[in-house]
Structures are given as structure tokens and as C-alpha cells.
Amino acid sequence: MNQASDPSGNESPATAKAAELQLQQQVILKKIGRARIRLLVCCWTLPVYIIGIWILLGNGRGIDTFMFVYIALSAGFALDMSLRRCPRCRQQFFVKSILLNLISRRCVHCGVAIPAGNRGSASLDQGEQN
Numbered sequence: 824m825n826q827a828s829d830p831s832g833n834e835s836p837a838t839a840k841a842a843e844l845q846l847q848q849q850v851i852l853k854k855i856g857r858a859r860i861r862l863l864v865c866c867w868t869l870p871v872y873i874i875g876i877w878i879l880l881g882n883g884r885g886i887d888t889f890m891f892v893y894i895a896l897s898a899g900f901a902l903d904m905s906l907r908r909c910p911r912c913r914q915q916f917f918v919k920s921i922l923l924n925l926i927s928r929r930c931v932h933c934g935v936a937i938p939a940g941n942r943g944s945a946s947l948d949q950g951e952q953n
């Protein structure tokens with residue numbers, strides 16, 4: 824019998840649990856990826872923000888609310904991102920020492936990568952730790 828990928832459920836509990844763990848890890852990594860994209864979008868919209876302030880000032884309107892919302896959003900996203908933990912090594916995914924590594928698509932501690940796109944085929948084939 825070929826036991827490689829039998830969906831009809833004759834897997835041992837250990838295998839099933841390992842698969843579930845890996846699935847959870849994928850879900851967490853995707854969330855981390857989305858948190859990263861949110862903050863990147865915030866950075867990319869900085870010119871729009873500056874133009875917006877320019878226009879508001881030109882119209883003689885107050886910019887307090889606009890500034891506050893933008894800064895609060897950015898700070899919120901940055902905080903959310905910095906608090907994300909790697910599903911494999913349980914360390915902060917983007918934070919090593921003080922710097923937040925925005926560019927990284929990998930855990931700065933163990934190197935596990937954020938999966939590209941929404942397909943389930945992620946690269947978890949890094950060298951296993953332990």
C-alpha cells in the first residue's frame with residue numbers, strides 16, 4: 824500500500840498532530856506576512872499623507888485629526904508587527920536587539936520564511952533546529 828498521502832484517515836496520531844502543528848505554523852506565518860504588508864503599505868503611503876497635509880493646510884483646515892489617525896495607524900501596525908512571534912522558535916519574528924527588520928521575509932532568529940502568496944506550498948525545508 825502506498826501510505827504517502829492517504830486521505831482516508833489511517834494516519835497515526837503522531838503524524839496527524841505533526842501535520843496539524845505545521846498547518847498552524849503556516850497560518851501564523853501568513854498572519855505575520857500580512858502584518859508586515861500592512862506596515863509596508865503605511866510606509867508607501869507616506870507621500871500621499873504628506874500631499875494630504877499639504878492640501879489640508881492650503882485649504883486652511885486643521886490637520887490634527889488627519890495626523891493623529893495616520894500616526895496612530897502606523898504605530899499600531901508597527902507594534903502589532905514587532906509583537907508577532909515566530910511559530911517555530913517562539914522569538915519575536917522581526918525583532919533582533921532593538922531593530923525592527925522590515926525587509927526580512929524570514930524569522931531573524933531561526934530563518935523560517937513567510938510563505939509567498941496564498942498557496943499552501945511554503946518553504947519549511949530549512950535545516951531543523953534541535
Ligand SMILES: [Zn+2]
Pocket residue numbers: 909910911912913914930931932933934935
Ligand atoms: Zn524563528
